[in-house]
Structure formats: C-alpha cells, structure tokens
Amino acid sequence: MSETAWKIPLSDIVMDDDEIDAVRDVLVSKWLSMGPVTEEFEAAFARYLGVKHAFAVSSGTAALHIAHAVLGIGSGDEVITPSLTFVATANSVLYCGAKPVFADIVGTDNLNISWEEIGARVSPRTQAITVVHYGGYPCDMQPILEVARDHDLRVIEDTAHAVGATYKGRKCGTIGDIGCFSFFANKNLSTGEGGMVVTDDDKLAEKIKVLRSHGMTTMTWDRHRGHGYSYDVTDLGYNYRISEVASALGIVQLRRLKQNNARRKRIADRYRKALEGTEGIGCPFGGRIDGESSHHIFPVVLSRDLPRAELQAEMKKRGIQTSIHYPPIHLFTYYRRLFGDTRGSLLKTEFIGEHEMTLPLYPGMTEEGVDCICTAIDEVTPAILAEKKVSR
Numbered sequence: 001m002s003e004t005a006w007k008i009p010l011s012d013i014v015m016d017d018d019e020i021d022a023v024r025d026v027l028v029s030k031w032l033s034m035g036p037v038t039e040e041f042e043a044a045f046a047r048y049l050g051v052k053h054a055f056a057v058s059s060g061t062a063a064l065h066i067a068h069a070v071l072g073i074g075s076g077d078e079v080i081t082p083s084l085t086f087v088a089t090a091n092s093v094l095y096c097g098a099k100p101v102f103a104d105i106v107g108t109d110n111l112n113i114s115w116e117e118i119g120a121r122v123s124p125r126t127q128a129i130t131v132v133h134y135g136g137y138p139c140d141m142q143p144i145l146e147v148a149r150d151h152d153l154r155v156i157e158d159t160a161h162a163v164g165a166t167y168k169g170r171k172c173g174t175i176g177d178i179g180c181f182s183f184f185a186n187k188n189l190s191t192g193e194g195g196m197v198v199t200d201d202d203k204l205a206e207k208i209k210v211l212r213s214h215g216m217t218t219m220t221w222d223r224h225r226g227h228g229y230s231y232d233v234t235d236l237g238y239n240y241r242i243s244e245v246a247s248a249l250g251i252v253q254l255r256r257l258k259q260n261n262a263r264r265k266r267i268a269d270r271y272r273k274a275l276e277g278t279e280g281i282g283c284p285f286g287g288r289i290d291g292e293s294s295h296h297i298f299p300v301v302l303s304r305d306l307p308r309a310e311l312q313a314e315m316k317k318r319g320i321q322t323s324i325h326y327p328p329i330h331l332f333t334y335y336r337r338l339f340g341d342t343r344g345s346l347l348k349t350e351f352i353g354e355h356e357m358t359l360p361l362y363p364g365m366t367e368e369g370v371d372c373i374c375t376a377i378d379e380v381t382p383a384i385l386a387e388k389k390v391s392r
C-alpha cells in the first residue's frame with residue numbers, strides 16, 4: 001500500500017499559506033544559505049526555550065555530532081545512552097571515535113533510560129550521558145544530573161521528540177549541558193531537514209558556532225555585511241549549516257508549536273481513555289510524570305501473547321499505518337560487528353523492541369480517527385489472542 005493510500009497515516013504536519021509566504025520571501029530575497037532568517041529563527045527558538053544560545057544546523061544528527069564533539073569526546077571515551085532510540089543518537093558518539101555504552105530503560109511503563117542503569121554503567125572512561133526524552137516524555141533528569149555530578153560527567157539531551165516538553169517546569173533541552181533538536185519532516189516542529197543545538201554555556205557556544213561551518217572564524221553572511229574579507233580556520237569543522245528556506249519554515253512552525261502540541265495531547269488523552277482495559281494492550285507513561293510531554297508519538301506495549309506482526313497486518317488491512325519505536329540499536333548488524341553479540345544485556349529494551357507498536361498521532365488527527373483505530377484494535381485483538389491460544 002502506498003503512503004498516500006493510508007486511511008490514517010502514522011504522522012502528518014500542519015502547513016498552510018504562512019509557510020508558503022515565508023519560503024517565497026526567502027526565494028525573492030535570493031539569500032538562500034544561513035543568513036538573516038536563520039538568525040531570526042535562532043533568536044526566536046532561544047527565547048522560546050529560555051536559553052542563552054541556539055545554533056541552527058542541517059539536521060538533528062548534525063546537532064548531536066557537534067554536541068559530542070564540542071565536549072571533547074573522542075577515542076577511548078565512553079558515552080552512556082539508551083539503545084531504545086533512533087540510531088543517530090549512538091552514531092553521533094561513534095562519529096567522535098568514542099564508544100556508546102547502552103543503558104536499559106526504566107520498564108514497560110516508562111520507556112526512558114533509567115538513572116540506576118546509567119549509574120551501573122559508569123566507568124573511568126565515561127565522559128558523558130546522552131539521554132533521549134522518548135516520545136516527548138521527559139526523562140527523570142534530577143537523579144540523572146546527580147549521577148553526572150557524582151562522576152563529573154557532561155549531559156547531552158537528545159530532544160528530537162521533545163520540543164516544547166517540560167520537566168519540573170523547565171523546557172527539555174535546557175536541563176543538561178547541551179540540547180539537540182531535530183526538525184526532520186515528521187517531528188513536532190518540521191522544516192523538512194534541520195536541527196538546533198542549544199546551550200547556556202558561552203564557551204561551548206563559541207565552539208558550536210565554529211564547528212558548524214568548517215571551523216571558520218567568519219561566515220559568508222558576515223563578509224557580505226562587510227565584516228572582514230578573510231578568515232582563519234581554527235578547528236576541524238563541518239558543513240552543518242541550515243538553509244534560509246528551512247529557517248523560514250522553522251519560524252512559522254515554531255509559532256504553531258504550542259497549539260500543535262496541545263492538539264497532540266488531546267489525541268493522546270483520548271487514546272488512553274479508549275484503550276484503558278483493552279486486553280493485550282498497555283499504554284506506557286500512564287503514571288504521573290514530573291512535567292509535560294510533547295506527545296511526539298503514541299506508543300503501546302503489547303502483551304507477550306499478542307503477536308505484533310499480526311496486529312500490524314490487520315491494522316494495515318484497515319488502512320491504519322503503524323510503526324515500531326525502536327528496533328534496539330545494540331541488536332543492529334553494524335553494532336554487533338563493532339561490539340559483538342550483546343543480546344540479553346538489556347532485557348527491558350529488548351522486550352519493548354519486540355512488543356512495542358506506535359499508533360498514528362498528529363495535530364490534524366480527528367477524534368473519530370482515534371475511535372476508528374481503537375475500534376479496529378478491539379475487533380482484531382480477541383481473534384488474534386484466541387488463535388494463539390488454540391495453536392498452543
């Protein structure tokens with residue numbers, strides 16, 4: 001089934017004439033690479049988060065790579081991260097020549113990295129902890145920051161899911177040393193491709209700015225404004241610049257964020273109510289969280305006797321797209337080649353890797369859409385469960 005044929009897709013974004021006008025203005029200006037619109041986007045994003053510095057980059061992965069690089073993480077170092085995340089989280093550690101050390105999640109009700117598991121994996125080589133606010137639900141940052149303080153570690157927040165989420169009243173991404181955001185096409189704030197690195201630390205900010213653009217001391221935009229003719233290269237930098245087109249989209253999308261996240265919350269709340277008591281289906285993050293989720297995705301955890309592939313196939317037959325978050329990183333072929341077969345080392349993560357299913361969630365989704373999905377689940381799960389019992 002092609003993606004356009006889904007009756008209810010996994011995700012969708014809100015875009016209208018405001019985005020089209022903003023992009024048209026950039027095209028008319030003929031300044032397409034990092035410039036005044038990007039500066040405006042960065043300023044607006046920093047203001048929104050209440051953070052001192054924000055640097056727009058070409059992707060969330062670029063943001064993560066820069067974050068690890070500016071903390072001086074390199075060969076021989078270890079960084080503790082979850083395995084239940086998108087592969088870019090751990091890849092960014094490998095880009096620096098360091099080793100990602102995977103820590104398990106809290107449990108089937110809280111899919112975030114566990115501070116106890118982090119503490120158990122600290123070694124003399126550990127330099128940093130890179131957390132992911134899974135699905136937009138904030139990690140329990142206080143004990144994580146305590147582990148970091150006790151062992152003199154830096155903390156990076158992979159905030160790709162959690163733009164707008166809060167923990168104890170603070171915006172996710174501003175709690176650790178550096179926050180990394182993604183504006184990929186399916187994220188809560190979307191510019192197609194793009195990302196942001198944020199920090200309150202002036203020294204780190206200076207390094208981030210330089211690494212983003214080839215390690216150069218002045219940018220094309222500076223020289224265009226008459227600020228110098230030449231430049232020096234002070235570090236091995238990258239081309240991780242964002243385009244003005246993406247930044248123009250970002251400014252408009254940031255204005256929509258609050259309303260879009262509120263709509264996501266309404267959909268998530270309705271799912272929770274509708275699925276309560278449904279046999280074989282658990283909704284994680286049902287307990288009190290110390291903050292507000294950005295509801296990036298809606299994950300459910302299936303019981304052991306409810307085969308995910310069958311349920312996904314039945315949903316597909318009804319035009320409902322589902323997904324998996326995530327196949328654990330430590331089980332990927334490439335990671336097994338690097339670190340050997342570590343299956344069995346992260347039992348909770350591995351359980352979720354086999355039994356999690358992600359349901360559609362996006363701001364424009366209707367309540368009828370939620371009801372249709374939950375009705376479909378109610379219809380098909382008893383048959384799958386019964387069939388499984390008979391074949392036993």
Ligand SMILES: *Cc1c(COP(=O)(O)O)cnc(C)c1O
Binds near residue numbers: 132
């Ligand atoms: C999307 C995502 C990234 C990578 O962002 P890109 O913009 O696609 O490079 C990193 N970590 C997590 C958890 C993500 O969901």
